[in-house]
Amino acid sequence: MSRIKVGVLGAAGTVGQRFVQLLADHPWFEVTALAGSERTQGQTYADAVQWHLGEDPPAYARQMTLQACELGIDCEIVFSALPGEIAGPMETSFAAAGYKVFTNAGAHRMDIDVPLMVPYLNPDHLAAIPAQQMRHKWSGFILSNPNCASIPLAMALAPLCERFGVSRVFVSTMQAISGAGYPGVPSYDILGDVVPYIGGEEQKLETEPLKILGTWNGVSFEQAAIQISAQCHRVPVREGHLLAISAKLGTRVTADEILATWREWRPAAVEMGLPSAPAQPLVYRTEPDRPRPGKDALASDGMGAVLGRLRPCPLLGWKFSALGHNTVLGAAGCSLLNAELYVASEQA
Amino acid sequence: MSRIKVGVLGAAGTVGQRFVQLLADHPWFEVTALAGSERTQGQTYADAVQWHLGEDPPAYARQMTLQACELGIDCEIVFSALPGEIAGPMETSFAAAGYKVFTNAGAHRMDIDVPLMVPYLNPDHLAAIPAQQMRHKWSGFILSNPNCASIPLAMALAPLCERFGVSRVFVSTMQAISGAGYPGVPSYDILGDVVPYIGGEEQKLETEPLKILGTWNGVSFEQAAIQISAQCHRVPVREGHLLAISAKLGTRVTADEILATWREWRPAAVEMGLPSAPAQPLVYRTEPDRPRPGKDALASDGMGAVLGRLRPCPLLGWKFSALGHNTVLGAAGCSLLNAELYVASEQA
Amino acid sequence: MSRIKVGVLGAAGTVGQRFVQLLADHPWFEVTALAGSERTQGQTYADAVQWHLGEDPPAYARQMTLQACELGIDCEIVFSALPGEIAGPMETSFAAAGYKVFTNAGAHRMDIDVPLMVPYLNPDHLAAIPAQQMRHKWSGFILSNPNCASIPLAMALAPLCERFGVSRVFVSTMQAISGAGYPGVPSYDILGDVVPYIGGEEQKLETEPLKILGTWNGVSFEQAAIQISAQCHRVPVREGHLLAISAKLGTRVTADEILATWREWRPAAVEMGLPSAPAQPLVYRTEPDRPRPGKDALASDGMGAVLGRLRPCPLLGWKFSALGHNTVLGAAGCSLLNAELYVASEQA
């Protein structure tokens, strides 16, 4: 089949760069449009971008010219890496104009009929798209992915929710600087230091998983009945958000049952053979000092979550650690996988 | 009055160095003995020590000769910075021989009649010393200070316990590398990384505060009725342990009541004018991104705790952050303050 | 005597903060004016400043109101911590209006009649001030301090120049992030990395020492006859610039002669008892792995330079390392010391 035309909005930013990187040599998608800010428009991508992901941008993108983020760009699917303040209305206009918008921005995440998806967890939320289109009279649509720290939390909880139920969760995060984009966190604020604050992050962690793990009832999303308390910290780590989690399950279980649940978990997105899905999106490490960002952020090419340290919690029953790559699955990678899931579902 | 003779066991180690530093120009204590391992005995302190606390050891100590850690050293009070494996029996023999042992080691912390003291919090635990001496037929005694992360946790909770009661606590720590001594954590394990594991630390955090905040009933220590769940992490920070805490109080309170409780707290150790006690051992910062190790570890010269970020917790009622200097009040500084409290109490 | 009124221009910036800090409790100077950008004017200093130097601004400054950086502020001496782009003309107008301007900015450093001073090294350059005033018809004047990396280089070389002559110098720097101000270096660019580039820095290092070590001939400064080659790097260190230096001396000397020269060096600024001058501004460490920023940046309270590792160089004769605190003596501290020197000279 011929590949589907895709465009990237905000292509020169840090999340945009990850889209550009992950879309290199993609079997289903062909990048036909890169769009950027006024500063970058008209320049080649190689000239416009301050590339942060290793040596150089991929060959296919280097000579592409950055366009304006305006309706009319030549593509069917739009990946949005737009900054928060302009993402909302711009994504709306693209969806209205018929583009399929897969966005990493936060603007529409909690909208009543916008799926907040991690393909491994809630592929059935695709069902909200027709309702969204009908309500807004859009020919296109908007589909969001969650905050970078919500994803590993939701991935750790999802198999447990399904099998045992989960009612209460504590989570304390230690998040990488790349989560703040570029220039992002000043080095003076984080070198040899830890900052116990990331604006708006705790609220996202306490609400997004409820939508992800909730259900689409045909009209709106019903939130999962979980109470989450989150505390978020920035740490001097480049890539990989680490989470310390305590959870109360719905039934009495053993550690072996939990471990088996995680290990046997095979989400449909993996069974479907989506190009960007790893063989095993959830990995449990048995070493006492894992997961840790330096060793595990790139597990499953950054498209999964890594768990470890399951042990009893005196308050809620079980404690464990979870890790996710914040700029791969935690950002552009999740949008890409959402798009792959959508395409595969359409063709099924 | 003439100053009291004190000695330091394990004087060349990292905790020992802090004792040597804090004892410089002490108004009540005169260092008359520095004792070290076989490797260091017979050398001058300046030659034996690989000094980690800035430029140079204090002048008074440079030409002192390191002695063996054996009974007979010329002093009344012994500060123990011995490593865990040998601290237990050696401290026992010093106590039996009549020395007053103030120890930072963990060996005797949970002994039935050894006070585990932070002078700000439980000065009345001194009352256990006569019982300890009688039971063991010792002319000296052992008095311990808590683990470096237990101290800021206990300090944050103590005023709340006293006024409102506290029943349940979650704590997730981000601890500095200096807590592991020297050579301690290999740089390859922590540079740009976070390690979700510190051996034995969680168990200490879940139990030590219960003894500190408990009561001496004349025979043994009754633990405070608090359930604590701890998750401990090592972060690439040099000094200062940061704690994310959630707590359930015994009564419904407002944020203003909690803040007032912390702010109005004036422990007896401060009122007594102990030389190493700061004017205000508990500081609450109102900025949204404080406390953080880089800015706050040296608050109150490292002899206090810094709190911040009080906000509602969906699960337990209140969340906040706490920070303590792990090698000042968190180690040698607490032992020194314990000794000052003891001396002041004896003279009262 | 009553204290001299001083003001700080750019008081809320990072260099300005250091001025505010160092001027606390100054025996000769009283801060009567703090001036800042449009954003900060009219606010109290405590409200306007994002304080970077530990916990809190000094008490004297907290309730002072930030004024506009305009002529008319009530003071005799002006310390300028203005950003480069506006420092030049503004300092000129203050000097013209009669203020004595001691500046850390780079704008006038290489002006023909502006002294570029490190008081330890070239106090006789004060003699240029009358010529400067006459030429411009100013009642005030401008006196500059050098770039933060030039200072430890010049300090290491000065005693050697004086006694042996120095003809050629290689220097490779490893400079702290605080040298770039705030927000300065993005953490993404420096965490776990080294950047082999600091804009304009190498040119400063290759020229400023020649003026500092040169002579005032009554009309202009004659440069010292030294050839310097510099390579500059940013490293993930908070405070303290480290320099690897090779130097060709004018005569054959032994290591002992060099060490003696450094050790015996007693600059006039120290003999004069200036309040901010340490007893020993040049320290030589004999350990093989010193100086290093973590241990030595605060030597002499940051008002000196630390040397070490003197050894033969196959090309130029001698190699050694030098370290200076880049935001104390390397910035505000040098301006302050310049002002103290000026005042002491006037009164002599």
Next chain:
Amino acid sequence: MSRIKVGVLGAAGTVGQRFVQLLADHPWFEVTALAGSERTQGQTYADAVQWHLGEDPPAYARQMTLQACELGIDCEIVFSALPGEIAGPMETSFAAAGYKVFTNAGAHRMDIDVPLMVPYLNPDHLAAIPAQQMRHKWSGFILSNPNCASIPLAMALAPLCERFGVSRVFVSTMQAISGAGYPGVPSYDILGDVVPYIGGEEQKLETEPLKILGTWNGVSFEQAAIQISAQCHRVPVREGHLLAISAKLGTRVTADEILATWREWRPAAVEMGLPSAPAQPLVYRTEPDRPRPGKDALASDGMGAVLGRLRPCPLLGWKFSALGHNTVLGAAGCSLLNAELYVASEQA
């Protein structure tokens, strides 16, 4: 052809791990023996190793049993990752017994008839092997690779030597912690700090390149006539040694001629199509702030050197920066490439 049997001595150490990793799926070599210290012998590799290179050891090695480092291990080629103190005599005994020893250890580097090779630079030094075998009456041989910092220095200089001649070189290094192995540098010594000392390193940098760039005269190696002065530093970087270099060339040249020389350089090892040789082992970056470890260490999969910042040097003519991956080409990778070159040469 069937693959050649190879073994790794010191397979569980940090350099050994890199051998094990790079030999996975090698087209010419089959790992038939892994040998380790007494502590590890008899264990499976997966059990014995504390793996530092990301998640997990390669599949082929996991279940292999670690043997003793003794004669008789089943292989033709031996890669030595032995620690310095035991490498010398053990490598000798393996060479005497007929093994072809490719070593990363320093013991034999400067031996009169042991090639010190970087295949890109001095493949003709293979000619020393028959002389070595004859002199010692060995059926095997020893072939060394240089120190990790010598390699990028020699690679930058080699094309210049060949075309213009090079007579004098200054080099200041900023070296990654992984160069010190594991546990290696204590975090307390390097976190937020720079150490101006690496034992023995400067002497290696001042001598090894002379042998590498020298010539084999049939009896011994004649050193290249270059004077090198080196200053070495440890920096808080995980992988990648950065070098600041100044060089005096034999003739007057322009920057363009130097750049062309580097860009056009195509060493024989690349033309021969060795499996581990990248297409372009020498890369010149035109950005002002490159090379830097974080972005460039993995250029050419770590099997090359990256140059940048060519500019005039007031003393020697030209300054530039060079970067090499210290544990790939800087250690195991160079030994592997040496073995590939040897095998290809034998078969030619």
